[in-house]
Amino acid sequence: MQAAILGAGVIGCGWAARFLLHGWDVIVYDADPAAPGRMSQTLDQARFSLTQLYDAELPSEGQLNHAASVTEAVANADWIQESIPELLSIKRDLYLAIQDALPAGTPLASSTSGFKPTDLASDLSCADQMLVCHPFNPVYLLPVVEVVAGQRTHQQTVNKAIEILTDIGMKPVTVRREIDAHIADRLLEALWREALWLVADDVATTQEIDEVMRNGFGLRWAQMGLFETYRIAGGDAGMQHFLAQFGPALAWPWSKLTDVPELTAELVDKIAAQSDAQSGHLSIAELERQRDKNLVAIIRALKDTNSGAGEHVNAVEAMLHNGRADRS
Ligand SMILES: NC(=O)c1ccc[n+]([C@@H]2O[C@H](COP(=O)([O-])OP(=O)(O)OC[C@H]3O[C@@H](n4cnc5c(N)ncnc54)[C@H](O)[C@@H]3O)[C@@H](O)[C@H]2O)c1
The missing domain is CATH 1.10.1040.10 (N-(1-d-carboxylethyl)-l-norvaline Dehydrogenase; domain 2)
Structure with missing residues (x-):
């Protein structure tokens, strides 16, 4: 299984570490030249702490790769997690850039702290695959993730998201109705x-x-x-x-x-x-x-x-x- 992580800042690196340590392969896209360094620092920290949390062996660590383009990152992904800055316009531009390359049935999840999925997906032809999965820092340690569906999100996308998030050790909490800033924020x-x-x-x-x-x-x-x-x-x-x-x-x-x-x-x-x-x-x-x-x-x-x-x-x-x- 492969997760595409778009944006490797505080949250994107945390997601990548969680997926890798639960046995998923991860492909990261972030044009910032400092991103690979940040990624390996977070991964070291996650390896150190997650192994002390569980009295059980984690699966073999997945493979980490960096993509040269966003379309390369998403082409074979079973999960896509967007964690770029909290600005509606740049998030929408990114989704528009990938929607034609999006594999069928792959959930496209946003880490947004505040936007509603319906607003994020307003221009998208793949709105049925789009939802919000809002995590907490550090993503590799804190279990909860708020799962929020938009008006056009398909129920299959939500079900698949819950299955995958559970598989990587998270505790998905489905937010009953989309509102600005979900529950926690x-x-x-x-x-x-x-x-x-x-x-x-x-x-x-x-x-x-x-x-x-x-x-x-x-x-x-x-x-x-x-x-x-x-x-x-x-x-x-x-x-x-x-x-x-x-x-x-x-x-x-x-x-x-x-x-x-x-x-x-x-x-x-x-x-x-x-x-x-x-x-x-x-x-x-x-x-x-x-x-x-x-x-x-x-x-x-x-x-x-x-x-x-x-x-x-x-x-x-x-x-x-x-x-x-x-x-x-
Ligand atoms: N920081 C938190 O505690 C926290 C918690 C939960 C959710 N969030 C949400 O997660 C998202 C990311 O927040 P963050 O704190 O990690 O931000 P950040 O500034 O640490 O990281 C953002 C990263 O995105 C990259 N980026 C910018 N434009 C890009 C593009 N078009 N394609 C690929 N990469 C791009 C930047 O180079 C940067 O590395 C936001 O939506 C935020 O609301 C943040």
Whole structure:
């Protein structure tokens, strides 16, 4: 099986590493001369961390190739993943450039964080093969992927996508209705906006906000999410009591809701300076290694209680064991 990865930045390299380590061949297209270097750095990092996540042997690693043109990349692909910058016009131009070379039945998936598949595919004759598969960074470690169909996406495309994403160890979550920014980025943007206000209004620094998250609710979210956590917060009376107690606060309101802070040069400088003071002593590569080590440790702890992402990783391990038994 071969996956074509179009765009080898942060997300494209992560996808390529995930496919390769689950036994797929990968062909990458990105005209940036720095792309192959970025790809091999991400692959090294993924090899190191993914093998520590599973108590099961991964399939033999697939072959990595780089294509000279986008049509060469997609010609024999069983999966196409577009991960180029978040601009509607350049994404549409890329799809138009490949639609005549697209193999029949091959899903064309976009990593877009915010666009709806119907808008991405508006000019395409192959809209039935197009959908959004929105992953999370680092793609090779975090299991979830939001699967979003457009108005013209064929159900067979969605079914095939779910089958393939499951095969590479992911946890596909089908979004019931296409909306801007799907599920996760809706939630994250609300939080991000509030965090920007807190810095802009001098209520907290970037470091203080991160301390509150990582010593508090961030720890809860990884294992129970939002609703299960709040159910417990309601005590024995559960969610009904929680909503009765905190419901009125929603109307006060505690947040700035959809008020958007203006990213003036002054605010950008302030946030960047605070972030440098907080983390500038570490390179991005060092931060990525620290992040991956912690993610592996957290997911491994969740495996022991078969909860959160640990439950999913246990299921992938069972699949890997079965796969090995089938091959032997
Ligand atoms: N960064 C994240 O955390 C994240 C998470 C989920 C989804 N996404 C989405 O993934 C997509 C890519 O984001 P990213 O953060 O990897 O961006 P990035 O800037 O790191 O990488 C984009 C890559 O695309 C290449 N590129 C540009 N035009 C191209 C073209 N026409 N053909 C082939 N390659 C081309 C660039 O050279 C670059 O390497 C975006 O749609 C973004 O919304 C990002």
